[in-house]
Amino acid sequence: MSINEGSTPAVQNYIPSREFMKGARDTIPLLLGALPFGMIYGTLAITAGLSRAAAIGMSALVFAGSAQFIAVGLIASGTPVLVIIATTFIVNLRHLLYSTTLLPHLKKLPVIWRMPLAFWLTDETFAVSVHRWMAEDSSPNKHWYQLGSSLAMYLNWQFWCFMGLVLGESIPNAAEWGLDVAMPVTFIGMTIPFVKNLPMLVCVLTASFCALVFNGLPYKAGLMIACALGILSGLISERLRRAGRSGRRI
Amino acid sequence: MSGTELTIILGMTLVTFGIRGLILLFSGRIEISGAWESALVYVPPAVLSAIIAPSVLMPRGSLDVSFGNFYLISGCAALIAGIIFHRYALWAAIVTGLAVFGLYRFFLL
Numbered sequence: 001m002s003i004n005e006g007s008t009p010a011v012q013n014y015i016p017s018r019e020f021m022k023g024a025r026d027t028i029p030l031l032l033g034a035l036p037f038g039m040i041y042g043t044l045a046i047t048a049g050l051s052r053a054a055a056i057g058m059s060a061l062v063f064a065g066s067a068q069f070i071a072v073g074l075i076a077s078g079t080p081v082l083v084i085i086a087t088t089f090i091v092n093l094r095h096l097l098y099s100t101t102l103l104p105h106l107k108k109l110p111v112i113w114r115m116p117l118a119f120w121l122t123d124e125t126f127a128v129s130v131h132r133w134m135a136e137d138s139s140p141n142k143h144w145y146q147l148g149s150s151l152a153m154y155l156n157w158q159f160w161c162f163m164g165l166v167l168g169e170s171i172p173n174a175a176e177w178g179l180d181v182a183m184p185v186t187f188i189g190m191t192i193p194f195v196k197n198l199p200m201l202v203c204v205l206t207a208s209f210c211a212l213v214f215n216g217l218p219y220k221a222g223l224m225i226a227c228a229l230g231i232l233s234g235l236i237s238e239r240l241r242r243a244g245r246s247g248r249r250i
Numbered sequence: 251m252s253g254t255e256l257t258i259i260l261g262m263t264l265v266t267f268g269i270r271g272l273i274l275l276f277s278g279r280i281e282i283s284g285a286w287e288s289a290l291v292y293v294p295p296a297v298l299s300a301i302i303a304p305s306v307l308m309p310r311g312s313l314d315v316s317f318g319n320f321y322l323i324s325g326c327a328a329l330i331a332g333i334i335f336h337r338y339a340l341w342a343a344i345v346t347g348l349a350v351f352g353l354y355r356f357f358l359l
Contacts, residue, residue, distance in 0.1 A: 061259055114275070181320065189340035208300065
């Protein structure tokens with residue numbers, strides 16, 4: 001007994017159920033953050049003319065907040081299906097960054113673990129579990145931690161989306177109220193934290209300006225062009241800034 | 251659920267799960283180069299602003315910079331609040347934007 005006294009409590013923390021609960025618990029602040037999104041998504045889905053089944057189905061199967069948001073906005077403005085799917089692809093590309101980061105840890109797991117964890121890999125769960133994966137301790141059950149965070153996010157998202165649906169359905173003529181103002185307002189709040197340096201500001205301003213200029217193009221092509229030019233302008237100004245700095249040093 | 255809705259949902263599901271899972275399925279056989287990785291950082295803000303600008307400045311399809319455009323008024327309020335309270339940018343923008351929208355609707359219709 002005296003030998004185990006030091007190690008037992010730590011090892012006990014590594015058992016699957018503990019890891020699972022800890023993952024869920026560490027995600028709580030982010031669950032709160034998903035509340036307005038879920039509610040607004042649900043409300044807007046109804047306003048956009050989506051059926052209740054489709055709105056719920058999208059949350060359950062796609063499970064990607066910003067992509068769902070954008071899709072609902074695009075559906076409302078009568079965008080062709082292929083453009084909606086292409087936009088989803090672009091919006092979710094950032095998840096490639098997450099799976100690449102987690103790859104060294106997740107590739108040791110069997111496929112039956114890798115696939116559900118990939119399906120549930122959101123910004124929030126990535127942010128929480130990447131710290132767990134990178135922690136020094138040698139717990140063999142860190143995937144249970146990520147599963148806990150994943151399921152907490154998933155159930156929470158379904159719940160708030162449903163509440164939003166109920167709200168959307170209980171407001172008569174929600175579409176005519178202009179409640180869709182919630183979308184740009186939310187997006188503005190999402191964009192501000194990204195703008196931490198000059199290249200980001202250049203990217204945001206270029207994308208905004210180009211989106212206005214190319215707004216009339218068919219198939220919402222303007223959106224794609226504006227994104228591409230925004231990203232390009234950000235990359236170019238990043239290069240220029242780096243070149244300018246090293247130039248000054250010489 | 252209509253056929254179009256089903257197509258949209260299945261397409262979005264495939265694309266999203268593909269991005270999240272493909273690299274994990276073929277673990278180790280795909281590598282992302284540094285250049286692509288630095289471009290990915292700009293994707294979310296670029297997409298978001300490309301959606302925000304027209305929906306706020308052209309809510310009816312053509313440029314509308316006037317006090318009659320409540321999308322623009324609410325958007326400006328959200329932007330200012332988000333910058334001032336940048337640590338809570340998301341909440342500040344949502345609350346302020348919707349509050350200004352509510353006041354606008356209530357007093358001016």
